[in-house]
Amino acid sequence: MTLHPALVLAAEQAQPVASAGRLVTAALVGIVALVLLITQFSLHPFLALTIGSLLVAGVAGMSMGDAVEAFSDGFGSTAASVGTLIALGAMFGKLLADSGGADRLVDTIVSRSGPRTLPWSMAAVGALIGLPMFFEIGLVILMPVIFLVARRAQVSLIAVGIPALAGLSAMHGLVPPHPGPLAAIGILDADLGITLVLGVLVSIPVVVLAGPLFAKVAARWVDVSPPALFESRVAAGTSTASSGSAGATTGTDPDTGSGSGSGGDAAAADRDAPDGGPTRRPGFAATLLTVLLPVVLMMGKAVGDIAAPEGNPVRAALDFVGTPLVALLLSVLVAMVTLGTGSGMNRAGIMGSLERSLPAIAGIVLIVAAGGGFKQTLVDTGIGAMIAGWATGAGISVLLLGWLVAVAIRLATGSATVATVTAAGILVPLLPTLDPTQTSLLVLAIGAGSLFFSHVNDAGFWLVKEYFGLTVGQNIRTWSIMETVISVSGLVLVLLIDLVI
Numbered sequence: 001m002t003l004h005p006a007l008v009l010a011a012e013q014a015q016p017v018a019s020a021g022r023l024v025t026a027a028l029v030g031i032v033a034l035v036l037l038i039t040q041f042s043l044h045p046f047l048a049l050t051i052g053s054l055l056v057a058g059v060a061g062m063s064m065g066d067a068v069e070a071f072s073d074g075f076g077s078t079a080a081s082v083g084t085l086i087a088l089g090a091m092f093g094k095l096l097a098d099s100g101g102a103d104r105l106v107d108t109i110v111s112r113s114g115p116r117t118l119p120w121s122m123a124a125v126g127a128l129i130g131l132p133m134f135f136e137i138g139l140v141i142l143m144p145v146i147f148l149v150a151r152r153a154q155v156s157l158i159a160v161g162i163p164a165l166a167g168l169s170a171m172h173g174l175v176p177p178h179p180g181p182l183a184a185i186g187i188l189d190a191d192l193g194i195t196l197v198l199g200v201l202v203s204i205p206v207v208v209l210a211g212p213l214f215a216k217v218a219a220r221w222v223d224v225s226p227p228a229l230f231e232s233r234v235a236a237g238t239s240t241a242s243s244g245s246a247g248a249t250t251g252t253d254p255d256t257g258s259g260s261g262s263g264g265d266a267a268a269a270d271r272d273a274p275d276g277g278p279t280r281r282p283g284f285a286a287t288l289l290t291v292l293l294p295v296v297l298m299m300g301k302a303v304g305d306i307a308a309p310e311g312n313p314v315r316a317a318l319d320f321v322g323t324p325l326v327a328l329l330l331s332v333l334v335a336m337v338t339l340g341t342g343s344g345m346n347r348a349g350i351m352g353s354l355e356r357s358l359p360a361i362a363g364i365v366l367i368v369a370a371g372g373g374f375k376q377t378l379v380d381t382g383i384g385a386m387i388a389g390w391a392t393g394a395g396i397s398v399l400l401l402g403w404l405v406a407v408a409i410r411l412a413t414g415s416a417t418v419a420t421v422t423a424a425g426i427l428v429p430l431l432p433t434l435d436p437t438q439t440s441l442l443v444l445a446i447g448a449g450s451l452f453f454s455h456v457n458d459a460g461f462w463l464v465k466e467y468f469g470l471t472v473g474q475n476i477r478t479w480s481i482m483e484t485v486i487s488v489s490g491l492v493l494v495l496l497i498d499l500v501i
Contacts, residue, residue: 018061023383030056030374034422035412039457045418046363049370053377060381070380071373078372081186082179083365087358088328089177093133094357095335095350096291099343100281102129102141105291108284110149118153119163122146123211126167127203132291134179134364135172135460142168143467150226157226157468159219162482165464166211170486173416173451174206174444175199177294177328180420183368184443187375187424188431192324193302195440196295202444202493210485218482222474276349282342290331290338297327364417371421378425385429398430398438399445399498403491406449414457419450437501441494448490454483 018026030052037048050071057067096102106125113121125145129138142164150157176182176196185192301322308315320326332354340350379385405426410419423446431439454461455476465475 018381020386023060023381023386026056026059026381027378027383029059030377031409031422034374034418035409038413038415038418044363045413045415046366046370049367049374049418049421053370053374056374056377056383057381060383062381066380067377070376073373074376074379075369075373078183078186078375079365079369082182082368082372085177085182085324085328086179086361086365086368088325088332089132090134090357090361091332091354092294092328092335093137094353095332095339096132096287097137097141098353099278099339099345101287101290101339101343102133104281104284104287105129106142106145110145115153115155118149118155119160119212119215122149122160123163123167123207126164126211127171127207128167128288128291130168130171131175131295132177134361135168136463138168139165139463139467147226156219156222157224158222158478159215161468162215162218162478163207163211165479166207166214166482166486169451169483170203170207170210170490173447173486174203174490176298177324179364179368180417180450181443181447182324183371183417183421184424184446187372187421187428188439188443190439190443191302191305191436193298193305193322194437195443196298197302198437198440198497199444199447200295200299202448202490202497205493206486206489209489210482214482214485218478221477222470224468224470224474276346276352278349279344282339286338286342290335293334294327294331297322297330298324301327367415367417368421371418371425374422375425375428379428397495398427398434399441399494400491401430402427402442403445403449403487403494406446407452407487410450410452411455412457414455414459414461416450416458420446423449438498441498445491445494448487448494450487451483451490452487453480455480 033055034048034052037043037051038045043051053071054064054067057070058064062070105128109121109125109128110118126138126142129142133141146157146161146164150160153160172178173180176185176192176199181195181199184190185195299322300318304312304315304318304322308318321330336350336354340353345353402423406419406423409422410416413419424443427442427446434442456462456472461475461479464470464479465472468475468478470478
């Protein structure tokens with residue numbers, strides 16, 4: 001009989017290296033040092049996590065040789081399991097942006113929407129763009145569209161902006177292959193297919209609540225008229241998203257932070273992209289199917305594991321193509337044809353787009369891997385087992401505990417990724433009490449907690465504030481509360497699913 005990975009992990013759990021009091025002190029010193037290094041000294045989270053891990057081990061009484069070995073083991077295993085997936089996801093998202101496929105999705109959906117359905121359409125656009133893209137890239141692509149749609153529909157910027165941001169943020173925190181959920185899946189050894197299915201299931205009502213519904217309230221609290229940016233760039237026959245992205249690429253107004261965009265129409269690509277760039281935009285159907293391909297493949301694996309008996313050839317095939325590495329690799333290869341060749345890019349243009357996608361994610365991969373090292377230090381010192389014992393004895397829901405830990409670290413550091421990897425590491429010793437579905441729900445609970453109340457120590461807070469031209473108070477009443485709605489509603493849905501399943 002094959003043991004569940006959580007049971008294997010429990011068997012290998014290190015015995016505490018010191019007394020409970022000393023371990024508590026070590027954990028507090030490490031976490032406080034992590035928070036202070038990031039918030040007060042502006043140290044890169046990779047360095048902060050590395051230093052924090054060594055401090056935890058040192059205060060706990062572990063030898064420095066063992067401390068380095070524990071950190072290196074955790075770092076290496078996390079980088080091996082998650083780093084490749086993040087790289088493939090970045091390649092996929094970069095091709096979607098550079099080919100004009102993202103613009104095609106946005107244009108088609110928005111152009112078919114009426115005034116009443118516009119916020120709902122913007123939420124759908126944000127979710128679709130957010131599925132394969134990192135939050136910051138998706139925001140840069142969507143901002144010109146939000147400006148133009150709000151201006152032409154004569155509605156508040158908040159009324160159409162909040163739904164799009166809700167779609168982006170929910171995907172970022174709850175749905176793989178984004179770095180946070182992927183890191184938690186790797187650290188907690190969760191089933192990616194089950195997590196993906198449950199993540200999409202939770203995200204839909206969360207986006208509805210935090211997007212179109214909350215936007216009605218937020219637009220009354222903060223009424224911001226859209227600026228005239230990009231309007232003069234719209235040529236006859238040119239769609240809004242294309243023009244918007246062109247504007248975002250060149251940038252015109254420092255007050256909105258619109259000078260660091262990516263994506264654009266064919267003209268923008270001719271100016272900014274190297275030789276071999278896109279000459280047209282790929283079709284809507286081809287783009288949509290390409291975006292959904294990795295989701296379908298990974299969901300297919302989850303369905304096959306449930307519906308087909310072990311040894312069935314169909315299940316074996318679904319297991320292979322639905323493995324995250326294979327699913328994302330196949331998706332990138334398909335995107336090279338449907339998005340790359342489909343937009344008129346030649347081989348050099350496609351290869352250049354893939355190459356340019358990698359430098360931007362180096363820091364993310366290092367942070368996630370260092371979080372794995374921090375986790376392994378907590379495990380090897382016995383701190384994780386001690387916390388697990390307390391939580392079990394107190395009768396606290398593991399899902400609620402994961403959410404609370406992630407919320408605390410998110411509020412302290414401002415980083416959703418740091419909150420996710422740290423909380424996942426702390427909760428590892430509780431895995432033997434969970435079945436595979438509950439482990440996936442724990443990933444979602446931690447992901448929801450990592451989005452709680454973005455404020456002044458979060459780079460995303462300032463990015464949204466500058467783009468929308470809001471004051472700090474206005475941004476708290478809109479963006480920060482929207483993030484909190486996503487976080488709390490996500491937790492509630494996770495707890496409800498746990499009761500049902």
